[in-house]
Amino acid sequence: MNRFFMSTPLGFENTALLEMKEVWPYLLGKDAKTHSLSFPEVEVMMGGLEFETEMFQALQLNFFMKTANRLLLRMTSFRTKDLPKYYQKFKSLPWKEFLPHANVEWEVAAQKSRLNNEKRLQESAEKALQEIFAGQMGDTPCASIYIRMEDDLCTISLDATGEHLHKRGWSVLKGDAPMRETIAAELLREMIGEATPAEVASVSLCDPMMGSGTFLTEARALWSGQFQRDYAFKSWKKCPKLFLSPSFSLNYEIPARAPFKSLLGMDIDPKMPEVASKNFAEVESQLKAYQRDQFKSQEHKFWAQNSLEGVDLGGPVWMVVNPPYGERLPVAGKGGLKTLASELCRLYKPLKLGILYPEKEKVDPAPNGYKIEKELKINNGGIRCLFTILTPL
Numbered sequence: 001m002n003r004f005f006m007s008t009p010l011g012f013e014n015t016a017l018l019e020m021k022e023v024w025p026y027l028l029g030k031d032a033k034t035h036s037l038s039f040p041e042v043e044v045m046m047g048g049l050e051f052e053t054e055m056f057q058a059l060q061l062n063f064f065m066k067t068a069n070r071l072l073l074r075m076t077s078f079r080t081k082d083l084p085k086y087y088q089k090f091k092s093l094p095w096k097e098f099l100p101h102a103n104v105e106w107e108v109a110a111q112k113s114r115l116n117n118e119k120r121l122q123e124s125a126e127k128a129l130q131e132i133f134a135g136q137m138g139d140t141p142c143a144s145i146y147i148r149m150e151d152d153l154c155t156i157s158l159d160a161t162g163e164h165l166h167k168r169g170w171s172v173l174k175g176d177a178p179m180r181e182t183i184a185a186e187l188l189r190e191m192i193g194e195a196t197p198a199e200v201a202s203v204s205l206c207d208p209m210m211g212s213g214t215f216l217t218e219a220r221a222l223w224s225g226q227f228q229r230d231y232a233f234k235s236w237k238k239c240p241k242l243f244l245s246p247s248f249s250l251n252y253e254i255p256a257r258a259p260f261k262s263l264l265g266m267d268i269d270p271k272m273p274e275v276a277s278k279n280f281a282e283v284e285s286q287l288k289a290y291q292r293d294q295f296k297s298q299e300h301k302f303w304a305q306n307s308l309e310g311v312d313l314g315g316p317v318w319m320v321v322n323p324p325y326g327e328r329l330p331v332a333g334k335g336g337l338k339t340l341a342s343e344l345c346r347l348y349k350p351l352k353l354g355i356l357y358p359e360k361e362k363v364d365p366a367p368n369g370y371k372i373e374k375e376l377k378i379n380n381g382g383i384r385c386l387f388t389i390l391t392p393l
């Protein structure tokens with residue numbers, strides 16, 4: 001058993017726990033068949049989930065978690081106020097089981113501790129690692145080591161993920177101000193909330209300002225694995241062989257799900273439908289590669305139009321929108337983003353409207369005929385935002 005920390009954006013911890021519970025029954029055991037290991041006890045803390053389980057299962061969470069940032073393997077945790085003790089402890093860790101050489105990247109953070117000089121902590125760890133590997137340095141960094149010192153408690157972790165998990169490996173093109181995939185996944189899950197799968201399957205999801213289509217590609221892949229990007233643990237010396245086989249993803253028996261009836265996207269910028277279509281095609285081609293016979297293409301339509309002019313969407317819809325903040329939005333009337341919510345409700349009568357916008361523009365009161373079902377605080381690229389979900393009265 002090993003200890004792990006799954007880091008998440010602040011506020012996403014409970015969704016990440018839910019995701020982990022949903023995917024757990026479908027993970028593989030060492031025989032490449034669906035496993036029967038019981039779900040670990042998970043400590044939910046600010047910014048992530050800490051738990052102890054088998055390495056083999058934990059590493060697979062990388063493939064499925066949509067609201068998490070990364071998975072760290074906890075190498076050790078100990079109290080110290082003393083640099084030589086810290087050095088010895090670092091040096092005693094089994095780095096040779098994981099790393100091929102001493103060239104690594106460092107993430108060091110220290111506060112409220114006797115040893116709070118981050119540079120010295122890194123230099124000391126670098127020296128230890130170079131001694132372990134007798135000065136062998138590869139051309140490029142082979143891993144990232146995280147060192148955190150807080151209240152004299154030192155935690156040393158090895159990154160199992162590599163590039164941040166919001167990089168799914170399938171968004172080939174981006175528009176201006178794209179949103180992080182982790183945020184899109186969180187907001188979609190908040191909208192789905194307690195709705196039954198049948199309820200969700202009876203509506204289309206429409207993003208009337210889709211840009212590169214992040215909401216739509218995330219909606220397509222919420223319950224799917226991402227296997228074609230790289231993961232840091234794949235270059236560990238002790239990476240389980242199964243995960244290095246190009247076809248291991250075919251062993252998952254996770255049902256192929258496309259939650260919505262169809263996906264619709266508009267953008268006033270005539271270049272965006274092509275961008276969103278390319279991203280969507282890439283997602284679908286990656287899903288098809290491992291879902292094989294179970295794969296069904298999702299009905300979708302992306303087109304260029306000013307969504308404030310209205311159009312018949314041909315059936316019940318949920319809308320989700322991340323409008324541009326500020327000058328680029330052709331505002332309907334004089335009320336800025338507040339008018340946008342009422343215009344979208346008036347024009348399309350969505351059964352739900354989720355809108356992400358700066359906190360200072362708070363939608364209040366709700367548009368005519370609608371109530372505020374939920375309101376979440378979200379940090380979107382450093383801007384304090386609200387995600388407001390409106391439903392008909």
Ligand SMILES: C[S@@+](CC[C@H](N)C(=O)[O-])C[C@H]1O[C@@H](n2cnc3c(N)ncnc32)[C@H](O)[C@@H]1O
Nearest residue numbers: 178179209210211212214267268269306307324
């Ligand atoms: C913040 S971006 C959306 C980014 C998108 N969520 C993504 O991840 O790529 C806002 C988009 O709204 C589009 N837009 C602005 N006003 C619009 C309007 N009236 N009708 C349709 N699209 C509009 C812009 O062209 C831009 O692509």
